[in-house]
Structures are given as C-alpha cells and as structure tokens.
Amino acid sequence: MRIRICSTTASLLSLLSPMAAFTAPRSPHRQQQLASSSLRAKTFAMDESSNQLTVTPIASLDGTVTLPGSKSLSNRCLLLAALSSGSTRVENLLESDDIRYMLEALDALQVPVERDANDATSVTVTGQAGPINSPSPESSLELFLGNAGTAMRPLAAALCMGHGSFILDGVPRMRERPIADLIDGLRQLGADASCVESTGCPPVTIRADGLDGGEASISGKMSSQFLSSLLMASPLCSGDVVIRIKDELISAPYVSLTIGLMKKFGVNVEVQGDMDGTPSFIVGKDEKYTSPGSILVEGDASSASYFLAGAAITGGTVTVRGCGSDSVQGDVAFANVMEQMGATVTWAPESITVTRDPNTKLKGVDVDCGKIPDAAMTLAVAALFAEGPTTIRNVYSWRLKETERMKAIVAECTKLGATVEEFTDYCIIHPPKDNKVNENVVIETYDDHRMAMTFALAACGGVNVIIHDPGCTAKTFPTYFEMLGGIAS
Structure with missing residues (x-):
C-alpha cells in the first residue's frame, strides 16, 4: 500500500505575487500574527515566469512579530x-x-x-x-x-x-x-x-x-x-x-x-x-x-533570528513574541551573538527585543555555533555588515541539512561581495569593502527554506536582492516574506 503525501509548495507561490500576500484570506491566527504590521508595509515583486522574488532595499526593520510555532x-x-x-x-x-x-x-x-x-x-x-x-x-x-x-x-x-x-x-x-x-x-x-x-x-x-x-x-x-x-x-x-x-x-x-x-x-x-x-x-x-x-507550541526561535538580525543590521527595533528568557529552545542564544556584535538585547519571559545604537557599528565575532546551527546561518549574512571577519565554528551539520549548507553559504556570500574561507566544520567571512553588498544578486536557494529567508536580509544593505524559488519557505515559514515586508521600511 503506497501513501504519497505531496508538497504544497507550488500552491503557496501565488501568495507571493505583488500585493497578494497582503490581500489573501487569512485564518484568525494569521491575522493575529500580522496585526502589528504597519501601514508602510512593503510588498516584494514576484516574477512567476522566472520564479524569482525581488526583495527591495530595506532601510530599517521596526515592529513586533508574533512567531509561528516551532517546527521541532x-x-x-x-x-x-x-x-x-x-x-x-x-x-x-x-x-x-x-x-x-x-x-x-x-x-x-x-x-x-x-x-x-x-x-x-x-x-x-x-x-x-x-x-x-x-x-x-x-x-x-x-x-x-x-x-x-x-x-x-x-x-x-x-x-x-x-x-x-x-x-x-x-x-x-x-x-x-x-x-x-x-x-x-x-x-x-x-x-x-x-x-x-x-x-x-x-x-x-x-x-x-x-x-x-x-x-x-x-x-x-x-x-x-x-x-x-x-x-x-x-x-x-x-x-x-x-x-x-x-x-x-x-x-x-x-x-x-x-x-x-x-x-x-x-x-x-x-x-x-x-x-x-x-x-x-x-x-x-x-x-x-x-x-x-x-x-x-512555543514560537520558533530559529525563525526569530531573521528579524533580530535585521534589527541589528539596520539599527531598527524589533520585538519577537513567542520565545524569550523562558524558552526551551537553544536557538534563542542567537540574540546573545547579536549582542556580542554590538546590538542591544532586552529579554522578557516570552519575547526578545533587539536594537542598535546608530553610533555603534556591528563588529565581527568568533563564535562556536554547534548548539545553534540553524540560527548560525543568519549570522553569515549579519557578518556582511560587520567590521572585521566573522568566524562561524562547529557547524559540520550544515553539510547534512536540506542542502549542503556550507557550500551554499560560501557561494551566496561570495556573490554578494564577501570573501569566505571554507573549512571542514567552520568558515570565516570577510565582509565586502565598506560593507557594501553587490546589487541585484540572484540568490540560489537550493530548495532550502533557510537559504531564502537568511539571504533576503542582504536587502538591509540598501540593494535589491533577488531570491530564486521563494516558495521553498513553505517548508517552515510560508508567510515569511509577508511578515518581513510588514515591518520593513
């Protein structure tokens, strides 16, 4: 007896077309998740013929995000x-x-x-x-x-x-x-x-x-x-x-x-x-x-990393609700890494707030990420906007995930202008000169949801970033681009 369970990724692509993400019918829970999105919310242009989403320049991320439930x-x-x-x-x-x-x-x-x-x-x-x-x-x-x-x-x-x-x-x-x-x-x-x-x-x-x-x-x-x-x-x-x-x-x-x-x-x-x-x-x-x-189900701490990193990169202020100091998930430790880089972190039992003083630049760090391998991917993009190199250690498991993430991260960071040294279980990311990432880079996502969500943050460098196959986010976070646009300006 064969039971085949088909992916619904393709059907979710339609939600990413221009404006559709903000007009599609929503469940009451979805409405609650998006309630804090401001009227200045961005829409990102979807080209269905090429299956590519252009994330337009993000000057700042500001607002409150209620996280979807944790996948794990x-x-x-x-x-x-x-x-x-x-x-x-x-x-x-x-x-x-x-x-x-x-x-x-x-x-x-x-x-x-x-x-x-x-x-x-x-x-x-x-x-x-x-x-x-x-x-x-x-x-x-x-x-x-x-x-x-x-x-x-x-x-x-x-x-x-x-x-x-x-x-x-x-x-x-x-x-x-x-x-x-x-x-x-x-x-x-x-x-x-x-x-x-x-x-x-x-x-x-x-x-x-x-x-x-x-x-x-x-x-x-x-x-x-x-x-x-x-x-x-x-x-x-x-x-x-x-x-x-x-x-x-x-x-x-x-x-x-x-x-x-x-x-x-x-x-x-x-x-x-x-x-x-x-x-x-x-x-x-x-x-x-x-x-x-x-x-x-507690809010997903891995998903929190994108919004927290976006606030740290742009100097905005973002609060994620659904996980905090009482969280059972190890990935909340990503907020500590943002603090090491120069951001200000405020903890509450069920929320985390990150901001950064405009006079304080992000600085590169050397971090053992063995306990937070999924959130460590987000660190790779934050590293593009830091002073000095960032070393992400103890992430051999990247090579065994939805794609060969080590090689994928090296390839896409390099496209954006970084110089990356790859080793067996760690990498060293040297940011682009003056932290200026390349414009209109097409990010290959390798059918990996976290590649799409992580590299969308490159738009925080004031450039267009083109995400190929954005629908791969359906694996864990189908409304990601909607929620990102909801707090972006």
Missing part, C-alpha cells in the same frame, strides 16, 4: 500526542510543509487527528496509548515525507516499536541525508530496520514486531535528531532502555528540548554524565506517555 516542537508534539493515552489538543502548530508531512503520515497510519475548522494551527490528536501499528498488516505502508527530517527520523524510530511493514521515503535530497546512525541504534535494540540503499540514507524499510528494550551506543556527531528519535520511541519498549553517546553530542539543546517535552507527556528520562560530553540516557520500562490535555 510541532512535530514532536504531534508524535508524542499520537503515542499517548488520551486526547491532546495541540495549539499554535506551525503551518508548513514539514508539519503537513507529519499530519498526513498520521492520517495514513489511521491515528485520529481532528482539525479545528476555525483555527488551522490547532488540532486534537487521539492517542494510541502505545505503539502505532500498521493499518494494512498484509502489505507495506509507504510514507512519503518530503525533506522533513523532523518527521522522517522520529517516525522511523517510533514505527519500529509497533507491528507492521513500512517504507519511509522522501525527495531526492532526503535520500542524501544520513540516517544510518539512527538505524544502527534501533538495530542494537533489536529492530528489523535498514536503509534500502548502501548510502546510509532513506528510503528506510521497517519490519516491526515490537521491541523489548536494551542498550544502544550511538554517535551524536552528525545530528542530535538521532538521539531525540530514540528517546521519544523508548517508552514504547517493554523493558528499560539505555542509550549512550559514544563520541560527542552536537546541538545538545535540542535533546534537552526533547526530554522536557517528554516530561510534559508524563515520561521521565534519567541523564547520566555531562550533556557536553558523552552522556547516557535511561528510560525505565514503567514510563508511559499520558496526554497533558492540551499543549501550546
């Missing part, structure tokens, strides 16, 4: 709700391709998900009180998950705990994104799972018959999602599970996020050792997921 939290909440006993209302769910892939996968698995007719960002999931079994035990159920790593990896682990045969596949780029470390960990626990090709990448085949538990030692060097996926699936085993990191753990804040969310669903994870070293994790056999009744 949205898909984790949906999966844990599906595995829990009881029903869970999930609110402020991100509206994006990645979340649609997870929702439609749950539909294919016949996990009841009720959409709220009045709010596209809220759903109610009826949990299975344990593992998810295949609705078609006589045949393999194929789930097409696009390029959504936050759906592919957790589902690959969770489906090993039930019964049935599954094939998990995605777009060509997903077939280049490693998953072998996760499969290795699952096999150590007794799972019958494998990569179809010899590359260690999807498609993944699973022949599930439940798991007893046990011990697994995995690498944490390539992605923290492998550990998070194993942790979320562990309470579905009939016995204790011990997971050890055998080398180092990158993006540790994302693992802490996972553990914190599991606790909200009633499961405790014992952590032994230092999260910055080689920790071990224990999930007892008596731990079971129980619905919290309702859960609100």
Whole structure:
C-alpha cells in the first residue's frame, strides 16, 4: 500500500505575487500574527515566469512579530500526542510543509487527528496509548515525507516499536541525508530496520514486531535528531532502555528540548554524565506517555533570528513574541551573538527585543555555533555588515541539512561581495569593502527554506536582492516574506 503525501509548495507561490500576500484570506491566527504590521508595509515583486522574488532595499526593520510555532516542537508534539493515552489538543502548530508531512503520515497510519475548522494551527490528536501499528498488516505502508527530517527520523524510530511493514521515503535530497546512525541504534535494540540503499540514507524499510528494550551506543556527531528519535520511541519498549553517546553530542539543546517535552507527556528520562560530553540516557520500562490535555507550541526561535538580525543590521527595533528568557529552545542564544556584535538585547519571559545604537557599528565575532546551527546561518549574512571577519565554528551539520549548507553559504556570500574561507566544520567571512553588498544578486536557494529567508536580509544593505524559488519557505515559514515586508521600511 503506497501513501504519497505531496508538497504544497507550488500552491503557496501565488501568495507571493505583488500585493497578494497582503490581500489573501487569512485564518484568525494569521491575522493575529500580522496585526502589528504597519501601514508602510512593503510588498516584494514576484516574477512567476522566472520564479524569482525581488526583495527591495530595506532601510530599517521596526515592529513586533508574533512567531509561528516551532517546527521541532510541532512535530514532536504531534508524535508524542499520537503515542499517548488520551486526547491532546495541540495549539499554535506551525503551518508548513514539514508539519503537513507529519499530519498526513498520521492520517495514513489511521491515528485520529481532528482539525479545528476555525483555527488551522490547532488540532486534537487521539492517542494510541502505545505503539502505532500498521493499518494494512498484509502489505507495506509507504510514507512519503518530503525533506522533513523532523518527521522522517522520529517516525522511523517510533514505527519500529509497533507491528507492521513500512517504507519511509522522501525527495531526492532526503535520500542524501544520513540516517544510518539512527538505524544502527534501533538495530542494537533489536529492530528489523535498514536503509534500502548502501548510502546510509532513506528510503528506510521497517519490519516491526515490537521491541523489548536494551542498550544502544550511538554517535551524536552528525545530528542530535538521532538521539531525540530514540528517546521519544523508548517508552514504547517493554523493558528499560539505555542509550549512550559514544563520541560527542552536537546541538545538545535540542535533546534537552526533547526530554522536557517528554516530561510534559508524563515520561521521565534519567541523564547520566555531562550533556557536553558523552552522556547516557535511561528510560525505565514503567514510563508511559499520558496526554497533558492540551499543549501550546512555543514560537520558533530559529525563525526569530531573521528579524533580530535585521534589527541589528539596520539599527531598527524589533520585538519577537513567542520565545524569550523562558524558552526551551537553544536557538534563542542567537540574540546573545547579536549582542556580542554590538546590538542591544532586552529579554522578557516570552519575547526578545533587539536594537542598535546608530553610533555603534556591528563588529565581527568568533563564535562556536554547534548548539545553534540553524540560527548560525543568519549570522553569515549579519557578518556582511560587520567590521572585521566573522568566524562561524562547529557547524559540520550544515553539510547534512536540506542542502549542503556550507557550500551554499560560501557561494551566496561570495556573490554578494564577501570573501569566505571554507573549512571542514567552520568558515570565516570577510565582509565586502565598506560593507557594501553587490546589487541585484540572484540568490540560489537550493530548495532550502533557510537559504531564502537568511539571504533576503542582504536587502538591509540598501540593494535589491533577488531570491530564486521563494516558495521553498513553505517548508517552515510560508508567510515569511509577508511578515518581513510588514515591518520593513
């Protein structure tokens, strides 16, 4: 049985045509998100024949942005709700391709998900009180998950705990994104799972018959999602599970996020050792997921980085609402990097405000970004407007993301006039002379949402920037250009 879940990216391109972004019908939640946009809002011209959006010069970013829900939290909440006993209302769910892939996968698995007719960002999931079994035990159920790593990896682990045969596949780029470390960990626990090709990448085949538990030692060097996926699936085993990191753990804040969310669903994870070293994790056999009744998805901290950086670059004042000093997401630390560069940062429990004194120039920094690899992409563009070079370290994971981000960032920064030194897991960006970026540069986005959103900020240099395939932002933030224009002058 084959269930193919198609991308809706193309249909969202129409929302980016001139003026359409500000006249298209909106859900009540969307209206609330855009309520702070001023009447001076910019529109960016879309050329549909070339599939290119021209972001016109941005003199300043000023205003308040209510962030869409976090991608990482949205898909984790949906999966844990599906595995829990009881029903869970999930609110402020991100509206994006990645979340649609997870929702439609749950539909294919016949996990009841009720959409709220009045709010596209809220759903109610009826949990299975344990593992998810295949609705078609006589045949393999194929789930097409696009390029959504936050759906592919957790589902690959969770489906090993039930019964049935599954094939998990995605777009060509997903077939280049490693998953072998996760499969290795699952096999150590007794799972019958494998990569179809010899590359260690999807498609993944699973022949599930439940798991007893046990011990697994995995690498944490390539992605923290492998550990998070194993942790979320562990309470579905009939016995204790011990997971050890055998080398180092990158993006540790994302693992802490996972553990914190599991606790909200009633499961405790014992952590032994230092999260910055080689920790071990224990999930007892008596731990079971129980619905919290309702859960609100925190605003996406990675998405906050674009607006915070824009304020720092232009000297405007931007407040992002939805994440702040109480955030569970590690990417809020990006605001600290803006402060190191010379911006002024004000924290509140659920918001962050960034501005910059016009008399204070941004300065280059040398930062270990291993804990904030997604937000670190935004730093690459902020570096174009700083005095002196900026070194972005410990971002080997860039090479394993939606595209080969290291090479992509080097290429596009170079087009804009920077000189970039590329190394295995870091790069050094030397800004253009006098911080003047090149005019009318066509930014190749490589079907990577973060490339489009990050490099749109080059328009803060007072030039037109042309974004090729702007619709790729549908992966996590389909209204990004609308919201950027809403606070731009």
